[in-house]
Amino acid sequence: MIGAVEPDAIQGAFRALADPTRRGILLHLSNQDMTIGEVADQFDITRAAVKKHLTILEEGDLISVRVSGRERINHLEPATLKSVSDWLGYFNRYWDDRLARLGDAIENHEAVESISPTGKQK
Amino acid sequence: MIGAVEPDAIQGAFRALADPTRRGILLHLSNQDMTIGEVADQFDITRAAVKKHLTILEEGDLISVRVSGRERINHLEPATLKSVSDWLGYFNRYWDDRLARLGDAIENHEAVESISPTGKQK
DNA sequence: TTGACATAAAACCTTTTGGTATCATATAAC
DNA sequence: GTTATATGATACCAAAAGGTTTTATGTCAA
The missing domain is CATH 1.10.10.10 (Winged helix-like DNA-binding domain superfamily/Winged helix DNA-binding domain)
Incomplete structure (x- = not known):
């Protein structure tokens, strides 16, 4: 369907x-x-x-x-390999919350410093 | 071979x-x-x-x-999906130098601030 | 120009793949 | 205890995959 x-x-x-x-x-x-x-x-x-x-x-x-x-x-x-990687990226949130937030930060052009490199926040 | x-x-x-x-x-x-x-x-x-x-x-x-x-x-x-993503990650450097350096920074536990979020350095 | 070389193209073979239909079995519901 | 439901298991089929061998063609080099 x-x-x-x-x-x-x-x-x-x-x-x-x-x-x-x-x-x-x-x-x-x-x-x-x-x-x-x-x-x-x-x-x-x-x-x-x-x-x-x-x-x-x-x-x-x-x-x-x-x-x-x-x-x-x-x-x-490499461009198409990136598409594949992006498709898999949809599942990122299931295996790495912190990386997902880093990605969000980049997307939103936010200050990267707001995310601690040593541990999870929130 | x-x-x-x-x-x-x-x-x-x-x-x-x-x-x-x-x-x-x-x-x-x-x-x-x-x-x-x-x-x-x-x-x-x-x-x-x-x-x-x-x-x-x-x-x-x-x-x-x-x-x-x-x-x-x-x-x-999701774990195995991550393995696939990691395999593809080998090619990261070919499509996104900046992201690769971000990843390196995380791996090395370096200060993330050393990478400008607005443009490429070096 | 003659030969060696790099690839193209086709025919063929076996195994895998993606699907179906049919029949069997275990469990939930009444 | 029957009956409907959810899945398991087979057998079967056509097409695609991954390989080989053979034959042909274009190009470089002597």
Whole structure:
């Protein structure tokens, strides 16, 4: 009965993140851009399989690709990862009240000093 | 060639989060505990399908279940969601330098005032 | 230009996934 | 004690996932 109450773009990202190889690829790309071959060297699967993973990461907007001659250079695209993090952020209040209040303070442009760094207030 | 450089527990959580129905269930459970039937009322699929989703959420440690008579009461388990958030947090520095420094400050128990709330320093 | 190299693309295979329908069982209500 | 209710458990199905192998294509280098 319910429609998804979330930005549609996030589905492709969550789908891409569900596979451990793809998460590993993201970690590698966070250090440096890589061609398909360079990525494939890091895993025990064929280049073709790696290419499929990279396609899914691209569909999820987690990476972008620049073609240079015969090479495809894969580059981490952090913006969509932030969307995912924001979605999870909805649950922040369940695991860290203090962090939630810090976040509120930032949102409201309040003085950060009003929150003690040593303990919970309120 | 590389082994996953991540806590093993996170895989079940990412797998569970990959499906939009399951993410919807988590949002519902964040408001209140629910039986299978109550969850199923919120979606256009059979109870059996909902039950499968709940099983996957439980396997991913995103929910816990308490049996009460003939009912199964499903309860959001935020701790694992935090693990997922922490994994994503690794990429924080790519999308928000200031927030990363705030986090560092908290970790190090430094004075929060050292970071201006109005703009980036350094 | 010839060969080596990086990738593309397609066909194919097995397992997992998301769903259904059906039947069984335990419990609550009357 | 019956009956309705909430869930469990199976069997089944189509599509998607994750992989491989093979064949083709464009590009760099000698």
